[in-house]
Amino acid sequence: MSAGKTPRWGMVIDLRKCIGCQACTVSCKSENQVPLGVFRTWVKEVETGTFPNVTRHFMPRLCNQCENPVCVTNCPVEATYKEENGITVINKDECIGCRYCIASCPYGVRYINPETHTADKCDFCYHRVEEGLVPACVQTCVGRARIFGDLNDPDSEISRFLATTPTQVIHPEAGTDPRVFYVAADTSVLAGMGVKM
Amino acid sequence: MNAQLVTQLANEHAFGWVVTFYFFVASLAAGLFAFANIVELFGLARLKRLARIAAFAAPFMAGIVGITLMAELAQPSRFWRVLVRFNPTSPISWGSWILVIFGLLSAVYAYAEWKGLARLKRSISYVGVPLGSLLPLYTSFELLMTRSSPLWNNALMPVIYILSAAVSAGALVLIISALTRPFPLAEATFSLGRILSHLLVYVVALFSIELLVLLSRSQASIYIGRNILGGDYSLVFWGLVVLFGTIAPIAILYPPESGRIRLNQVIAGVLILVGTFSLRALEIFAGQSFPAH
Numbered sequence: 001m002s003a004g005k006t007p008r009w010g011m012v013i014d015l016r017k018c019i020g021c022q023a024c025t026v027s028c029k030s031e032n033q034v035p036l037g038v039f040r041t042w043v044k045e046v047e048t049g050t051f052p053n054v055t056r057h058f059m060p061r062l063c064n065q066c067e068n069p070v071c072v073t074n075c076p077v078e079a080t081y082k083e084e085n086g087i088t089v090i091n092k093d094e095c096i097g098c099r100y101c102i103a104s105c106p107y108g109v110r111y112i113n114p115e116t117h118t119a120d121k122c123d124f125c126y127h128r129v130e131e132g133l134v135p136a137c138v139q140t141c142v143g144r145a146r147i148f149g150d151l152n153d154p155d156s157e158i159s160r161f162l163a164t165t166p167t168q169v170i171h172p173e174a175g176t177d178p179r180v181f182y183v184a185a186d187t188s189v190l191a192g193m194g195v196k197m
Numbered sequence: 198m199n200a201q202l203v204t205q206l207a208n209e210h211a212f213g214w215v216v217t218f219y220f221f222v223a224s225l226a227a228g229l230f231a232f233a234n235i236v237e238l239f240g241l242a243r244l245k246r247l248a249r250i251a252a253f254a255a256p257f258m259a260g261i262v263g264i265t266l267m268a269e270l271a272q273p274s275r276f277w278r279v280l281v282r283f284n285p286t287s288p289i290s291w292g293s294w295i296l297v298i299f300g301l302l303s304a305v306y307a308y309a310e311w312k313g314l315a316r317l318k319r320s321i322s323y324v325g326v327p328l329g330s331l332l333p334l335y336t337s338f339e340l341l342m343t344r345s346s347p348l349w350n351n352a353l354m355p356v357i358y359i360l361s362a363a364v365s366a367g368a369l370v371l372i373i374s375a376l377t378r379p380f381p382l383a384e385a386t387f388s389l390g391r392i393l394s395h396l397l398v399y400v401v402a403l404f405s406i407e408l409l410v411l412l413s414r415s416q417a418s419i420y421i422g423r424n425i426l427g428g429d430y431s432l433v434f435w436g437l438v439v440l441f442g443t444i445a446p447i448a449i450l451y452p453p454e455s456g457r458i459r460l461n462q463v464i465a466g467v468l469i470l471v472g473t474f475s476l477r478a479l480e481i482f483a484g485q486s487f488p489a490h
Binding site for chain 1: 269272279284293
C-alpha cells in the first residue's frame with residue numbers, strides 16, 4: 001500500500017493465462033455465499049474463426065469498479081456508493097430493490113439477491129481486502145491470471161504491470177472508466193462480447 | 198465478425214413485463230390528465246364531457262402506476278425511502294416525486310370536476326399539461342440515463358415517449374367517446390381519429406429514425422437494430438407496432454366513410470393501444486436483448 005495515500009483498488013486479468021476453469025466462479029460463490037442462479041463473477045467463453053481455424057476465448061466478468069459508476073449516479077436512495085478506496089458497495093439496509101442499478105450497469109454484473117431481496121454484486125471481497133487479503137477469485141486462480149492491488153501505489157505489482165503492459169477495458173465508450181483491466185482480449189470478442197452477427 | 202458465444206453464466210435482465218405495464222399506464226394517465234387540462238384551458242366546450250371522463254380516469258391510473266411501481270420493488274415495504282432519500286442525479290428520485298405530485302394534483306382536479314369547482318380546475322389546468330408531460334418524460338429518462346443499451350441511451354427516446362403517451366391517451370378517449378351514448382361528439386371524435394393518425398405516423402417515423410441510427414453505430418446497437426427489424430422482435434415491430442398499431446388504425450380512421458363509424462373507432466382505438474403497448478414492450482425487451490454480459 002502507498003504510504004499516506006488511500007489505496008485505490010484495481011484488478012488486471014491477463015487472458016493469456018486464463019484457462020476458463022471457472023475456479024474463480026466457484027470460489028466467489030463459496031466465499032460470498034452467492035445463491036444459485038446469480039453470479040458475482042463468471043467466465044464467459046467465446047469461439048472465433050471458422051473450423052478448423054477456431055480459437056476459444058475466455059473472458060472473466062465481474063464488477064468493473066468504475067471510476068464513474070453509473071449505478072451510483074442512478075441509485076434513487078444512494079444505497080450504492082463508492083468507497084474512498086474505489087470499491088463500489090451496496091448498503092443492503094438501504095436498498096429498495098428497484099433494479100435500476102441493474103438496468104444501468106453496462107456490464108450486467110448486478111443482480112437481485114434472492115435471499116436478501118436487495119441488489120448485489122462483486123465488491124472485490126471487501127471483507128478480505130480489509131484484512132489485507134486478496135479477493136477469493138485472485139487467491140484461487142490456477143493460472144495466476146488475476147492481479148489485484150493498489151493503483152495508487154507505483155510499486156505495487158498491479159501498477160508495475162500496468163506501466164509495462166498494454167491493457168483494455170470493456171465498453172470504454174460508456175465513459176465509466178473501469179478499474180478492471182484485461183490483457184490480450186480479442187478485439188472482436190471485446191466489441192461484440194461473442195455475439196454472432 | 199465471426200464470434201460465437203459458447204458458455205454464458207449471466208444474471209437476469211432488470212426490466213420485464215411489470216415495468217412495461219407501468220410505463221404504459223403512466224403514459225395513459227399523463228395523456229388523459231393533459232387532455233382534460235387542455236380542454237379546460239382552451240375552453241373546448243364540445244369536449245367537456247370527454248374531458249370529465251379523462252379527469253376521473255387520470256388519478257385512478259396514477260394509483261395503478263404507484264401500486265405497480267411498489268410491486269416491482271424487491272423490497273416493497275421500503276418504497277417510502279425513495280421519497281426521503283432524494284438523489285438529484287437519479288431519474289427515479291425525480292420520477293417518484295413527479296408521480297406523487299401528479300397523483301395528488303390529478304386527484305384534486307378530479308374532485309374539483311366532481312364538485313364543479315371551476316376556479317380550482319382552472320388554476321390546476323395551468324400546470325396540468327407540463328405536469329402531464331413530465332410523467333412520460335421521466336420514464337423515458339429512466340431508460341435514457343442507463344448506459345447498458347444503445348436503444349435506451351438515445352436522445353430521441355423522450356420525444357417518442359411523449360408523443361406515444363399522447364397517442365395512447367387519445368386512443369382511450371376515442372374509444373370512450375365512440376362508446377358514449379347517444380354519441381353527441383360524432384364530428385369531434387372523427388377529428389380526434391384524424392389527429393391520432395397523424396401522430397401515429399410521427400411516432401413510427403421517429404422510432405424508425407432511432408432504428409436507423411442504431412444500425413450505424415456500435416456492434417451492440419447494430420445487433421439490437423437487426424433484432425428489431427429482422428430478428429427475434431421483428432414480428433412485434435412489423436406486426437403489432439407497424440401493421441396493427443399504425444397502418445390499420447390509420448386506414449380505419451382517416452377515410453371519412455369508415456372513420457365516422459363508431460365500431461370502427463373502437464376497433465382502431467384498441468389497435469392503437471395494442472400498438473403503443475407493443476412499442477413500450479419492444480423498447481424494454483429488445484433494449485436488453487444484446488447478450489453483452
